[in-house]
Amino acid sequence: MTQPIDEAMLNAARAARRERIYRLVRPLEEFGSTEAASGIVIVIAVVLAMIAANTALSSYYDDFIHYHIAVDLGFFHLDTGLQHWVNDGLMVIFFFVVGMEIKREVVAGELAGGRKVWAPIAAAAGGMVVPVLIFFAIVDDPTARQGWAIPMATDIAIAVGVITIVGARVPAGLKVLLLALAIVDDIGAIAVIAVFYTEDINLTALGITVGLLVLVYLMNRNGIEPILLYVVVGLFAWTTAHESGIHPTILGVALGIMTPLQPLYRSTVMPDLIEALMRRIRVIEQEEDVERRHHDRVGALLTLSELSDRAISPLDRIEHRLLPWSAFLVVPLFAFANAGVDLRGGALEESMSSPLALGIGLGLLVGKPVGVTLATWIAVRLGAELPAGVTWLGIFAIGLVAGIGFTVALFVTELSFEAELLLTQAKVGIFIASVLAGVIGLGMLYAASARISQR
Structure with missing residues (x-):
């Protein structure tokens, strides 16, 4: 009677272990698949926002995004619209996830070292520098230049969604290159936000924020595990960061990078621990006292569950739980709250002919692929290695896909301008360039994949 139970428990333990190992060794694949699905939701959110802003629903849309929410904690008071809460509050979650992904890639991923690391770094650098040069060559108005x-920016969610449409025909190396490029691009965008889009600094509030980050570090170092404690400290840090003048999303990145990547139990010791626990379970199943057998069995299985959890790093565990909320709630809500541009009354034609929209549009549509390809070519000439199966046509194609700017580009737009006219012009440039980059990039990905399959 105990043999089937032992066998079932062993099979369950093996299945659980395979699942845990899968989560440990395939985080990038899981991240990519979630981001791809999120890209579809983001596009839907953008379309809905544009419909709402350009129809009889526009007044309801404006009321929604400007609906005031007040929070008064005594030491902190904020009374602002929903759009601001999303941009400065909920987007911290998105950047927290980005920070964790950056840490994984730098510590244990494609950016961890070796000659292959230089190709995505160079590609991202070229994809950031060339668009900015094109922007400055076209835009000469000092106020408009604040959006340089x-x-x-690259929208990793939609970019991954586009490359996923092509499916398995796209070489795995090209997907990895795009993801690594986008991660480095995120690092660059975060650095720019931190340095160039920071208001006057309140040194007292900044000092408290740094002190709270040190507290989080010490909590990590001393193995303090309850997530609620970190949430409380993080919320306090957000209030002080908001008061300090730095953008609160930088706090999200910092907390993400500080999240431990090392599990408490290494995967190499897990088989021995599980086998020892299974031997204990076999002994328990021989117990004649039914109540005691049930009690001990539950205790052993709970221990097995705890062992499995401790074999997963805090970073992997938190990201696994938080990524769907970020991908399917936070970012689409951000897109809906910021993408609604009223193009009625000739605003579209006027915006399309503006230097600001042209500078942004050509920067994304032309600067990204040219910069990515040229910088990658230089890096390869200097000794960098490309992933297997990657061609130059494929690199140019992912450069185009990287020109899809939506989320982060809209985020930087909101930081850059207050005037409604400049906001409209910038968003029109982003939308048109992103759509064209996605369509043309998709076609080139098909062409590049066809060439590879013919070899």
């Missing part, structure tokens, strides 16, 4: 960082 807008064409630097």
